[in-house]
Amino acid sequence: MSDTLPELPVSPSGPIRRTALHDTLVTRLRDMIIEGELAPGSRMHESQLGEQLGVSRTPLREAIKYLASEGLVELIPSRGAIVKRFSGKDVHDMLIVLKNLEELAGSLACETATDDDIARVRQLHDEMRACYDVKDRLRYYKLNQAIHTEICRIADNQALSSVQAQLQSRLKRIRFIGHEGPDKWSAAMAEHEEMIVALEARDGETLSKVLGLHLLNAWQRVKDAI
Amino acid sequence: MSDTLPELPVSPSGPIRRTALHDTLVTRLRDMIIEGELAPGSRMHESQLGEQLGVSRTPLREAIKYLASEGLVELIPSRGAIVKRFSGKDVHDMLIVLKNLEELAGSLACETATDDDIARVRQLHDEMRACYDVKDRLRYYKLNQAIHTEICRIADNQALSSVQAQLQSRLKRIRFIGHEGPDKWSAAMAEHEEMIVALEARDGETLSKVLGLHLLNAWQRVKDAI
DNA sequence: CGTAAAAATGCTGCATACAAAATGCAAAAG
DNA sequence: CTTTTGCATTTTGTATGCAGCATTTTTACG
Numbered sequence: 172m173s174d175t176l177p178e179l180p181v182s183p184s185g186p187i188r189r190t191a192l193h194d195t196l197v198t199r200l201r202d203m204i205i206e207g208e209l210a211p212g213s214r215m216h217e218s219q220l221g222e223q224l225g226v227s228r229t230p231l232r233e234a235i236k237y238l239a240s241e242g243l244v245e246l247i248p249s250r251g252a253i254v255k256r257f258s259g260k261d262v263h264d265m266l267i268v269l270k271n272l273e274e275l276a277g278s279l280a281c282e283t284a285t286d287d288d289i290a291r292v293r294q295l296h297d298e299m300r301a302c303y304d305v306k307d308r309l310r311y312y313k314l315n316q317a318i319h320t321e322i323c324r325i326a327d328n329q330a331l332s333s334v335q336a337q338l339q340s341r342l343k344r345i346r347f348i349g350h351e352g353p354d355k356w357s358a359a360m361a362e363h364e365e366m367i368v369a370l371e372a373r374d375g376e377t378l379s380k381v382l383g384l385h386l387l388n389a390w391q392r393v394k395d396a397i
Numbered sequence: 398m399s400d401t402l403p404e405l406p407v408s409p410s411g412p413i414r415r416t417a418l419h420d421t422l423v424t425r426l427r428d429m430i431i432e433g434e435l436a437p438g439s440r441m442h443e444s445q446l447g448e449q450l451g452v453s454r455t456p457l458r459e460a461i462k463y464l465a466s467e468g469l470v471e472l473i474p475s476r477g478a479i480v481k482r483f484s485g486k487d488v489h490d491m492l493i494v495l496k497n498l499e500e501l502a503g504s505l506a507c508e509t510a511t512d513d514d515i516a517r518v519r520q521l522h523d524e525m526r527a528c529y530d531v532k533d534r535l536r537y538y539k540l541n542q543a544i545h546t547e548i549c550r551i552a553d554n555q556a557l558s559s560v561q562a563q564l565q566s567r568l569k570r571i572r573f574i575g576h577e578g579p580d581k582w583s584a585a586m587a588e589h590e591e592m593i594v595a596l597e598a599r600d601g602e603t604l605s606k607v608l609g610l611h612l613l614n615a616w617q618r619v620k621d622a623i
Numbered sequence: 624c625g626t627a628a629a630a631a632t633g634c635t636g637c638a639t640a641c642a643a644a645a646t647g648c649a650a651a652a653g
Numbered sequence: 654c655t656t657t658t659g660c661a662t663t664t665t666g667t668a669t670g671c672a673g674c675a676t677t678t679t680t681a682c683g
Contacts, residue, residue, distance in 0.1 A: 626683080627680100627681090628680085628682095629680075629681090630677105631677085632677075633674105634674085635673085635675090636672090638669105638670085638671085639669085640670090641666105641667085641668075642666080644663105645662100645665085646661105646662080647661085647662075648660085648661080649659090652655105652657075
């Protein structure tokens with residue numbers, strides 16, 4: 172699904188960013204959906220959105236089709252597109268699948284991880300820990316996502332990364348708004364501590380188990396936010 | 398991915414032909430890719446394809462974007478789209494993920510299946526068995542897919558179905574051209590016999606195990622076809 | 624006054640038109 | 654003879670225009 176990797180360092184002396192309008196639009200719309208600027212269930216008016224973003228309807232429609240395939244938008248024939256609304260069961264279903272995917276990722280990652288890979292996760296983890304300590308929710312949230320994404324990347328399985336990213340993307344909005352209480356947050360943080368320890372020990376079985384538990388608990392943490 | 402369910406019975410007296418051009422195009426292009434009419438690595442010329450299909454570039458481009466998000470085509474900025482070429486590792490990776498997904502589906506399906514559900518799979522299975530007996534490869538292949546898809550449907554997990562369909566779709570072409578020998582085919586058929594027995598016994602653990610083995614062996618069966 | 628038909632409005636879906644970028648080719652320079 | 658540079662052609666990317674369907678408003682009739 173076209174790997175929505177975080178916009179990391181664009182190759183320094185690389186080709187000077189040509190036409191990226193399509194990707195820009197897709198990213199922009201996706202963000203608008205995730206951050207709730209486009210409310211679930213609301214129609215996406217082509218002319219209005221286009222004017223707002225300063226583009227014509229043609230590239231906008233293409234971006235919408237792209238997001239529809241991604242599952243963030245629902246196409247209704249002759250009636251345009253609406254922002255997909257996920258039910259509680261939908262979210263639960265996604266988390267179950269994500270649980271299995273990340274368990275797999277954990278197992279694989281422990282076999283394929285280089286020392287550098289692990290160091291990178293450790294760094295993300297420590298940063299996240301710091302955000303937790305000062306209760307910087309937004310950065311915590313972003314680093315959290317980055318860690319899970321990074322583990323998939325380490326697992327060196329393109330298909331896995333791709334589907335994980337897709338489900339993650341659909342869930343982002345829910346997690347974005349889901350302000351879990353201090354107790355739940357602390358539990359999540361504790362699970363992450365276990366994760367990094369298991370990864371550094373390259374203990375695939377444990378990492379897999381902890382990740383599974385983490386995703387299982389995720390449902391408890393977000394189910395009230397639906 | 399938006400649930401590429403097989404075009405099963407279109408509701409008989411249903412709404413007479415909505416505007417389905419978009420879906421029609423997506424389906425058509427997908428089929429062309431799966432069946433090799435559009436070769437992996439080849440460029441998809443918009444004007445030419447449009448003329449061939451009798452549509453203008455606009456809806457065609459939208460369909461291509463959709464398939465790009467699905468992972469079947471690759472978009473290269475300012476240089477159009479090419480049919481994605483999958484390496485051996487790519488296929489292997491997909492099968493590993495699919496293995497985990499179908500193991501999950503097997504477990505869940507045994508808990509959620511109604512008698513009707515099981516009967517339906519049994520019927521598909523028997524049909525497939527008949528096709529195997531007379532060596533009708535194409536129909537066997539299609540029924541095979543249908544069975545796996547049906548098990549996911551029974552598992553009653555939208556996210557699971559959707560992700561499974563997506564990976565299945567990317568693999569279809571490989572399997573389509575992969576003519577496994579009689580011995581391997583017979584082994585696959587035997588595994589399917591085990592599957593249906595486990596499902597009818599609602600033995601989730603066994604079904605899951607057999608499905609996992611089935612997907613693991615799938616790699617052995619198709620790896621020569623890359 | 625309420626309901627239903629009909630006109631009007633707005634939006635989507637598709638095609639066409641135009642602009643910009645890439646590719647291929649040929650000619651000129653080294 | 655090889656390489657480079659400029660031009661022509663092809664192809665992608667974006668905008669606009671028009672037709673058809675949906676929805677809403679208006680109007681006529683019970």
